[in-house]
Amino acid sequence: MKNLNLISKEDIIQAAKRISPYIHKTPVLKCDLLNRLVGGEILFKCENFQKAGAFKSRGATNAVFSLSSQQIMNGVCTHSSGNHAAALSRAARLRNCEAFIVMPKNSSKVKIEAVKQYGGSITFCEPTLQAREETLREVISKTGAMEIHPYNDIRIIAGQATATMELIDQAGPFDIIMAPVGGGGLLSGTALASHYFGNGAQVIAGEPSGADDAYKSFYSGEFVPSVNPKTIADGLLTSLGSVTFPIIQNHVSKIITVSEDSIIKAMQLIWERMKIIIEPSSAVPFAAILDNRGIFARKKTGIIISGGNVDLTKLPWK
């Protein structure tokens, strides 16, 4: 239980206070038809309606506003192809400092545009982890900017935890709380918030079979990196980190893997029935529910819908 001390109950409460002027209190939605389908009650915490379209705004804003004026003097930086890049750029602009973003050159147009819109300075690199890390080191040595890692950072995790704290406050208590897992920033935050505020709710994660490194790490007890992951859930490609893995080991009950077909089916069902736009990564927990109804029947389950940034011209069911 060593990691409990890393992020305390008070850290999450403070994070929520710190970010509250800059983020949305997102709504919790439900759908009778989906409830009937599962035979239980499912509540969706809609972080797809969050600023910059994802829960990432919580962690990035908490991290940037936790820094001293001295620390942000030279700006902040990260490498990211996705929602963290936009969220960090936005948080930096709110704090009136610069954001240097290293992005793989094959990043989606929508994501690049979002970073530009929030005023981030982009440096493109080859789409490999090595190139991303090297380019970021060059950016740091040139600018002196402070790196904000997308998930392996206690300020980020405390920020992401506020989504679950808010969900429990709005619609709790729950039997089960779910989140998708990629690098584990959201899942760690979800697990800690559930531990502190959840009255014994179990935390269950969903992960794509095509990127099942967290599943393998969790059940083997040893860190397994993500190698050549293949999934439509583009927010879940990364490996667990040294901070997130132990929190997940201590506070998560189960990780369920799902196929690409299940993800697409769950995503389409939510679009059609709930009339909300969610990205593929966000559909992973609901896909796990549909594939394992026995676990969720007659239970009250909350799901963190992680984001809604989708290229509308490239939908998977075309």
Place this chain on the structure above:
Amino acid sequence: MKNLNLISKEDIIQAAKRISPYIHKTPVLKCDLLNRLVGGEILFKCENFQKAGAFKSRGATNAVFSLSSQQIMNGVCTHSSGNHAAALSRAARLRNCEAFIVMPKNSSKVKIEAVKQYGGSITFCEPTLQAREETLREVISKTGAMEIHPYNDIRIIAGQATATMELIDQAGPFDIIMAPVGGGGLLSGTALASHYFGNGAQVIAGEPSGADDAYKSFYSGEFVPSVNPKTIADGLLTSLGSVTFPIIQNHVSKIITVSEDSIIKAMQLIWERMKIIIEPSSAVPFAAILDNRGIFARKKTGIIISGGNVDLTKLPWK
């Protein structure tokens, strides 16, 4: 002002009470980016999240629950290719009576499925107004079912009016309230609710240029039928009715027409930025705002987002 007496303030309040156990109190959403784009404040009343995916559930439920047991003994009926068909089927099932729905045989699969799902009995016909009316007469003579017209009916209009009453209660007062116009059921209800509860808010309608019969009727003062309408906004193809037209003449300030390109652009912007699924008809008022920003700048405008029933495999921006 003769039509004021047709539907009183009390009728709308009673309708809201009557339907409240059966419909959602839908959320009101806003988007900072869209507000900046317009230079004013826009609030979206999300009837796309309504039961059966559209405001039509309000009117249909009010109409069905206004009838006596005697009147519903033989069921209810209508001809409709769209959301009214599903909403009426749902309301009938809630009241434990039958719904006979005449649908043109080229109706979309999604809409046909929705009617079936709510237990409506479908009779298909040729896709002409004449065939629809004749087939409905046959159904009535066979079944004795009570016809519930989709819009030219005071119980329907009083039901639709509750959306605006609720919007004003949730987020009012407004300078302007907007709705799209097809047959005028929603617009009449919006105009009456604004008149009774709106503290002087102006009502402005949006209409597709390719189906501009309401625009022509409104500005000529004489009823102009909808002939060969062509628009992606498939909820707005019908003509005004004898009940809706006078209410619109008395209580609407302006009707603005918009091109197909404007509708598609407005729809895509709302999907991308607000992460909500709205049908083309629902994008028409916001398209009118984007084309006429001078009218809406520095104003507070409420829009009734009419519905979210879209075939996700046939999106207009593909």
